[in-house]
Amino acid sequence: MRKVSINFLKPGMIVARSVYDSGGRLLLAAGITLTENFIKRLSEMGIGSLYVEDEVFVGDVHADDIVSKRTRIKSVKLLKETYHHVENQGYIDTRTVQKAIDELIDEILGSYGTLINYYEIRTYDDYTFSHSVDVCIFSLLTGISLGFDRLKLKELGIGALLHDIGKVKVSKEVLNKPGALTPDELQQIRRHPEEGFNILRRHHDIPLLSAHIALQHQERLDGSGYPRRLSGDEIHKYARVVMIADVFDALTSDRPYRTAYPVMQAVDFIGSLAGEAFEEDYVAALFSNISPFPAGSVVMLNTGEIGQVVKTDKSAPDRPVVRIFFDRQQNRINHPFEIDLSGEPSLSIVHALSEEDISRLPSGSIQSGGSACLGCKRRELPCSQGVPADRALEQSGLKKPGTSG
Numbered sequence: 001m002r003k004v005s006i007n008f009l010k011p012g013m014i015v016a017r018s019v020y021d022s023g024g025r026l027l028l029a030a031g032i033t034l035t036e037n038f039i040k041r042l043s044e045m046g047i048g049s050l051y052v053e054d055e056v057f058v059g060d061v062h063a064d065d066i067v068s069k070r071t072r073i074k075s076v077k078l079l080k081e082t083y084h085h086v087e088n089q090g091y092i093d094t095r096t097v098q099k100a101i102d103e104l105i106d107e108i109l110g111s112y113g114t115l116i117n118y119y120e121i122r123t124y125d126d127y128t129f130s131h132s133v134d135v136c137i138f139s140l141l142t143g144i145s146l147g148f149d150r151l152k153l154k155e156l157g158i159g160a161l162l163h164d165i166g167k168v169k170v171s172k173e174v175l176n177k178p179g180a181l182t183p184d185e186l187q188q189i190r191r192h193p194e195e196g197f198n199i200l201r202r203h204h205d206i207p208l209l210s211a212h213i214a215l216q217h218q219e220r221l222d223g224s225g226y227p228r229r230l231s232g233d234e235i236h237k238y239a240r241v242v243m244i245a246d247v248f249d250a251l252t253s254d255r256p257y258r259t260a261y262p263v264m265q266a267v268d269f270i271g272s273l274a275g276e277a278f279e280e281d282y283v284a285a286l287f288s289n290i291s292p293f294p295a296g297s298v299v300m301l302n303t304g305e306i307g308q309v310v311k312t313d314k315s316a317p318d319r320p321v322v323r324i325f326f327d328r329q330q331n332r333i334n335h336p337f338e339i340d341l342s343g344e345p346s347l348s349i350v351h352a353l354s355e356e357d358i359s360r361l362p363s364g365s366i367q368s369g370g371s372a373c374l375g376c377k378r379r380e381l382p383c384s385q386g387v388p389a390d391r392a393l394e395q396s397g398l399k400k401p402g403t404s405g
């Protein structure tokens, strides 16, 4: 199974994970074979990528969801209804929201040894809802790692779920506009934190600190955010948690104007702003829950070998189990085998392959793959240990991340 962006989907590919809309309705079932028409329709619906079965990277991928599909769909549906209520009747069913947050907290606490591995597939129209649910999940995970008690988690969760509620006041055309925004449109969007605060503080059942998350989630520690250009301790710690979750989820999502960034690139980007725009300890707390190379991603090792991440572990998030499919000359090998990087200190992941990189790999007949190395327990391949990473990359003809323009 692999996540493939819409531009790289081909007729004949088989859907590996079902896709639902924000109302919980099935858009596309697992097991369906894609046709030209299906792909066109997916693109019209605004779906940026899909999980598909892969003819090269075959076999099971072990990844537990931190939150069950059922709870996630239910939360997205609730949020969509909440937005509609606010738009049409001007009120929030606060009891239902509180109950949903309680359920999310229970489930996340129950699966708290698991790394985030899956990324939801959404239509662009549904982005606001499913994005907010994910921001809530990421924020709760960060809060748990920071040792927040139940009361704090609840305040944090409510605010994180409703952090963008002010967007009901922004026109949908502006929100989903693919191109650059005019100064007037930008100003419209930049009013959403204050609008959200005003909506939330009208509800006495919603904690005032949760409302402050809506108001402050676009501020930045170094004073570069909006609407009030607050800095440092002027920003409440809940908002400092949510702003990181918000940016991380936005980067790893497909948008109308770009495909999702690989998780590792998003981790690097946010890491580069830790201590400036973002609270360093909070960034570390979020990252302790995220697999930089999620199950299903295709990676190159420092030996030049290419494989797929099949299992991740919280004790060593960047050292997963990798199933090797290509030797260091990029020949497909007869019998893929697995390496647990947590037990191989000399081996490491150099980078995750982009769609373009993967499309350039030979998908045809399997090569003999060379003879086994005597004296090396890793069968099927000539021993490739000790090849420096740069040389392995050079040999592969693949680009390093960030050099593809």
Ligand SMILES: [Fe+2]
Pocket: 163, 164, 192, 217, 218
């Ligand atoms: Fe926002």
